[in-house]
Amino acid sequence: MNRSIASGIFSVVSTKVIVLIVTALSTPLLYRFLGASGFGDYSFLMSVFAIYMIFVSSGITDGVRKFLAEDRSAANWSEHVVGYYFRLAVILAVVGAALLLASVQFGLVSLAFGDELAIYFYALALLVITAQFRDYARKTLMGFGLERYSEPLKVLDKVGFVVVAIPLVYAGAGVLGALAGHLFASLLVATVGLLIVHRRISLSCVFSTPSSDFPRKKMLTFNSMSIALVFLLMSLYHIDIVMLQQFRESADVGNYRAALTLAEFLWFVPLALQTVYVHSTSELWSQNRHRKITELASRTTRYTLLLTVIMAVGLAALADVAVPIYFGEEAVPAIEPLLLLLPGALGFALARPVLAISQGNGTLRYPVAATGVAALINVILNALLIPRYGMHGAAVATSVGYGSMFVFHCVSARQIGFDPLADARVGRGLLAALLSGGPIFALSAAITHPILALVLVPPVGFLLFVGFAVLVGALDPTEPFEILGLFPDPIGSKADAIHDRLERSAASHGETSRGWLQRLLFVVGLSLLASGLALSFLGPAVDALL
Numbered sequence: 001m002n003r004s005i006a007s008g009i010f011s012v013v014s015t016k017v018i019v020l021i022v023t024a025l026s027t028p029l030l031y032r033f034l035g036a037s038g039f040g041d042y043s044f045l046m047s048v049f050a051i052y053m054i055f056v057s058s059g060i061t062d063g064v065r066k067f068l069a070e071d072r073s074a075a076n077w078s079e080h081v082v083g084y085y086f087r088l089a090v091i092l093a094v095v096g097a098a099l100l101l102a103s104v105q106f107g108l109v110s111l112a113f114g115d116e117l118a119i120y121f122y123a124l125a126l127l128v129i130t131a132q133f134r135d136y137a138r139k140t141l142m143g144f145g146l147e148r149y150s151e152p153l154k155v156l157d158k159v160g161f162v163v164v165a166i167p168l169v170y171a172g173a174g175v176l177g178a179l180a181g182h183l184f185a186s187l188l189v190a191t192v193g194l195l196i197v198h199r200r201i202s203l204s205c206v207f208s209t210p211s212s213d214f215p216r217k218k219m220l221t222f223n224s225m226s227i228a229l230v231f232l233l234m235s236l237y238h239i240d241i242v243m244l245q246q247f248r249e250s251a252d253v254g255n256y257r258a259a260l261t262l263a264e265f266l267w268f269v270p271l272a273l274q275t276v277y278v279h280s281t282s283e284l285w286s287q288n289r290h291r292k293i294t295e296l297a298s299r300t301t302r303y304t305l306l307l308t309v310i311m312a313v314g315l316a317a318l319a320d321v322a323v324p325i326y327f328g329e330e331a332v333p334a335i336e337p338l339l340l341l342l343p344g345a346l347g348f349a350l351a352r353p354v355l356a357i358s359q360g361n362g363t364l365r366y367p368v369a370a371t372g373v374a375a376l377i378n379v380i381l382n383a384l385l386i387p388r389y390g391m392h393g394a395a396v397a398t399s400v401g402y403g404s405m406f407v408f409h410c411v412s413a414r415q416i417g418f419d420p421l422a423d424a425r426v427g428r429g430l431l432a433a434l435l436s437g438g439p440i441f442a443l444s445a446a447i448t449h450p451i452l453a454l455v456l457v458p459p460v461g462f463l464l465f466v467g468f469a470v471l472v473g474a475l476d477p478t479e480p481f482e483i484l485g486l487f488p489d490p491i492g493s494k495a496d497a498i499h500d501r502l503e504r505s506a507a508s509h510g511e512t513s514r515g516w517l518q519r520l521l522f523v524v525g526l527s528l529l530a531s532g533l534a535l536s537f538l539g540p541a542v543d544a545l546l
Contacts (some may be wrong), residue, residue, distance in 0.1 A: 015151040019158050020268055026162045027261055030178060031254065031327045033169040040253030041117065042175045044245040047238035048113075049124050054234055056096040057132050058227045060089045061139040068143025079205035080214055082140060082197070086206045093132035100125040113245070123179040130186035137193025149196050153189050160185030225364040232371040236348075236378055236401055240394045243382050248390045256391040258331045259338040260398075262315065262323070263345040266308050270352040285361045290417050293357060297413065298422040300353045305429045306474060308349040310465040312342045313437050314458055317444040321453050337395035344399030351405035354413055354420045366415045370408035377401050428474035435472070436464040 031039045064085040068078060100121055103109050109118045134157065141150040165181025173180065194203065210216075241260075245253050284293050315322065319335050327334065358367045378401025385393025413420050440461040447453040469475040 015154060016268065016271070018155050020265075022155075022158045022162055024265075026158075026166060028327050029166055030169060031258055031331065033166070034174065034178070034254075036251040036254035036258075036330050037249065038174055038254070039257060040245070040250035040255075041120075042178050043257035044113075044241055044250070044253055045117070045120050045124065045175065045179070047241040049127065051231075051234055051238055051242075052096070052100075052124075053128070053131060054227065054231050056092050056128060057089070057135050058230050059224075060085055060092065060132070061135045062226055064136065065139045065143040068140065076205075076208075076210075078144075079201055079208065080210040081143075082201050082203075083205035083208055084210065084214070084216070085136065085140075086203070089132050089136045093129045096132070097125040097128040100128060120175060120179060123176060123183065127179065127183055127186065130183055130190055133190035133194065134186040137190055137197055140197050141193060144197075144200055146196070146200070149193075153193055156192065157185045157189045160188045225368055229359075229364060229368050229371060232368065232375040235375045236371075236398075236405070239375075239379055240382050240386075240398045243386050244391060244394045247386050252333075252391045255331055255334040256337055256394055258323070258327050259334040259341055259391075259395065262326070262334075262338055263341040266311050266315075266342075266345045266349050267352065269307055270304055270349040294418040294420075294422050297354060297357050297418050297420040298424050301350055301420045301424040301426075302429065302474070304350055304353060305346075305424065305426060306432070306465075306469055308346050309429060309433045310436070310462060312346050313433055313440055313465075314461050316342055317437075317441045317461070318453060318457055321444070321450045325450060325454070333391075337391050340392065340395035341399050341402075344402030347403030347406040351409045354406070354409045357418065357420075358409065358413055358416050361416050363416055366412040367409065370412040371405065373408050374401055374404045377404055425474050428472045429469065431472050432465060432469040432474045435468045436461065439464055 030042070034042060064081060067081045067085075104118055104121045104125075109121050134153075138150045138153050141147070141153075161181040161184070163181075164184040165178045168177030168180055171177070197203065241253060241257060244256055284296075316339055319338055323331050323335050323338065355367055355371075358364075378397060381397030381400055382394055385397045387393075389396070410420055440457060443460060444453055444457050447456060466475070470477055
């Protein structure tokens with residue numbers, strides 16, 4: 001992997017790590033304080049809001065980032081872009097909020113979702129306005145290349161929400177308390193973000209009128225394909241929640257959302273890769289370096305598969321332990337939907353970097369078509385399975401929809417001009433997961449002490465998996481050290497030194513060295529398997545000592 005791209009990934013991950021930690025700490029608190037039913041209502045409202053905001057803000061946020069980055073030679077170009085999109089943001093925010101209020105006043109919300117949820121849409125109407133300017137401010141800063149400000153604002157948004165929402169919900173404010181947290185956080189981020197924008201370009205530009213040759217029509221209609229892609233992706237995220245709310249009680253929705261939250265942890269690294277690859281691969285596409293793109297895509301697919309599949313195996317093995325500890329005993333019904341969601345979450349994780357590389361090409365009709373087919377499958381299956389099987393049906397439908405994303409985006413990628421499966425070694429990666437999965441599940445079942453299981457199973461399972469991945473050829477012997485070499489010193493320098501020694505040894509001894517190494521790895525693999533099985537049998541003894 002190119003070190004510059006890797007450094008970009010790590011810089012994005014640093015912000016995402018903080019957001020992930022805050023989310024991981026706050027979500028179970030929300031679930032416990034709201035209860036399964038209240039958490040279900042809250043999850044449903046946020047799903048409806050996320051889909052609604054696509055039409056309010058997607059064209060604004062993507063447009064201001066693109067046209068500011070162009071930095072044209074036209075006089076006062078940046079001022080006119082900032083002012084134009086600010087005015088458009090005001091208009092769409094006011095119209096969006098007014099439509100929500102009118103829907104409540106004329107009974108449309110009550111008719112669609114029930115009287116008990118209607119009151120919350122007043123808060124959502126206010127959130128339309130604050131969220132619009134939160135996103136506008138962040139994307140404007142990104143258009144200026146000021147990611148050092150835009151990325152911390154994401155952390156501020158999450159922290160601001162937690163600081164207000166958790167105490168209010170704990171005090172008994174319920175779903176309204178959680179929505180108040182979003183209102184406060186988005187207003188705070190919008191204020192800080194706009195102040196930073198104002199330091200770069202005075203917001204008085206809102207009142208200036210550009211000349212007649214200013215590309216208003218192009219800017220207004222820009223990114224219609226991107227909006228379609230965002231809408232289809234968001235439907236995959238949220239349509240199951242919206243449909244489940246119509247056929248089942250809010251408690252089922254809350255437990256299903258809890259299962260989704262844990263399954264979505266598998267997407268952490270793939271989402272970071274997607275964020276970086278859209279920009280990083282654009283230059284490769286402009287240079288027609290298709291072979292390099294295929295190499296990058298297939299290697300990324302392989303690494304994503306290896307990392308995500310062992311996370312999925314570990315989560316499945318520890319689901320009976322992790323879910324009650326994380327969310328509380330009330331969330332035990334979420335365990336089965338979680339297990340059903342994991343295969344699809346793995347497929348979706350593999351699809352995200354492939355989609356990002358396709359977006360870098362700029363030809364969106366194939367990615368949109370691939371996502372559209374997956375979204376259609378997801379909607380049809382949810383409509384068929386939810387009325388009869390509830391959240392279990394939603395989990396199966398969503399898992400199939402998620403998993404189909406990888407299949408369809410591989411087809412899309414080949415149409416665009418690269419092959420994400422060229423060196424993905426999918427079969428070998430799944431074989432490594434299968435070989436290590438037995439001891440991992442056995443060890444998890446043998447250790448009845450929940451905390452001890454959470455402490456022991458992940459590291460032992462990871463070592464087992466890496467050993468088998470190297471043994472079956474899913475990883476080359478030098479690759480683990482190559483990946484560790486990307487880390488800061490002293491880990492990076494020591495890993496680089498080991499990697500170089502292995503490379504020189506293989507080059508000097510040729511096939512003899514490789515054959516000896518394969519025999520060594522076979523012995524190591526058997527040793528790891530025996531160790532895992534031994535730990536499985538020793539688990540009850542360790543439990544007894546504790």
